Amino acid sequence: NAGVMQNPRHLVRRRGQEARLRCSPMKGHSHVYWYRQLPEEGLKFMVYLQKENIIDESGMPKERFSAEFPKEGPSILRIQQVVRGDSAAYFCASSPGVQGEAFFGQGTRLTVV
Amino acid sequence: KNEVEQSPQNLTAQEGEFITINCSYSVGISALHWLQQHPGGGIVSLFMLSSGKKKHGRLIATINIQEKHSSLHITASHPRDSAVYICAVSLTTGTASKLTFGTGTRLQVTL
Numbered sequence: 001n002a003g004v005m006q007n008p009r010h011l012v013r014r015r016g017q018e019a020r021l022r023c024s025p026m027k028g029h030s031h032v033y034w035y036r037q038l039p040e041e042g043l044k045f046m047v048y049l050q051k052e053n054i055i056d057e058s059g060m061p062k063e064r065f066s067a068e069f070p071k072e073g074p075s076i077l078r079i080q081q082v083v084r085g086d087s088a089a090y091f092c093a094s095s096p097g098v099q100g101e102a103f104f105g106q107g108t109r110l111t112v113v
Numbered sequence: 114k115n116e117v118e119q120s121p122q123n124l125t126a127q128e129g130e131f132i133t134i135n136c137s138y139s140v141g142i143s144a145l146h147w148l149q150q151h152p153g154g155g156i157v158s159l160f161m162l163s164s165g166k167k168k169h170g171r172l173i174a175t176i177n178i179q180e181k182h183s184s185l186h187i188t189a190s191h192p193r194d195s196a197v198y199i200c201a202v203s204l205t206t207g208t209a210s211k212l213t214f215g216t217g218t219r220l221q222v223t224l
Contacts, residue, residue: 031208031210033210033211033212035212041216042199042214042215042216042217043156043199043201043212043214044214045211045212045213048208048210048211055208056207056208056211091155091156093156093210095208095209095210098208098209099143099208099209100209100210101158101161101209101210102146102158102209102210102212103158104148104155104156104157104158105155106154106155107154107155107156109153
């Protein structure tokens with residue numbers, strides 16, 4: 001039973017490019033959370049999704065960031081027109097239900113040059 | 114003031130020492146989590162607890178709901194325990210996995 005899979009593990013983008021981060025939840029998990037860890041800062045909640053629905057996006061920047069969790073396939077966190085300040089580790093976690101414990105992926109480390 | 118505070122921020126111990134990391138929170142919670150993060154690595158969930166005490170190997174986590182305080186203890190510490198330990202809470206107003214995090218305690222265990 002594979003854990004939460006995130007890819008790529010490392011991603012380098014030039015300013016202005018798009019970044020796509022993927023998260024495949026654990027088998028049987030239909031709830032996905034995205035978190036961001038800025039350099040030398042703590043983790044912050046970004047968005048919570050269930051299949052085909054965004055439940056809570058209160059932590060998402062209003063512009064350039066979007067997330068989806070389609071019926072088939074992984075959850076995608078998309079950052080358009082990246083800037084240096086987007087450089088961070090992005091973690092995905094999945095859980096089997098609303099009150100289930102979350103399991104984290106290895107993270108994607110985004111570097112914007 | 115952060116909703117979740119950890120102390121100490123940094124901790125150095127010698128192999129074999131007993132280690133305690135503290136976490137205080139100021140909000141209503143449904144659960145408290147202890148997480149471990151190795152440098153450049155992923156995040157591993159160590160404990161999720163809402164009352165009392167849990168033990169796993171050399172790790173023990175306790176929570177006092179009335180005092181809004183939790184502790185993570187490591188017995189017989191080892192260099193492989195060197196990592197950042199993060200306290201996080203599930204708010205009563207949210208789901209269990211929408212977490213609010215402390216800033217972490219960086220632990221280094223030396224030989």
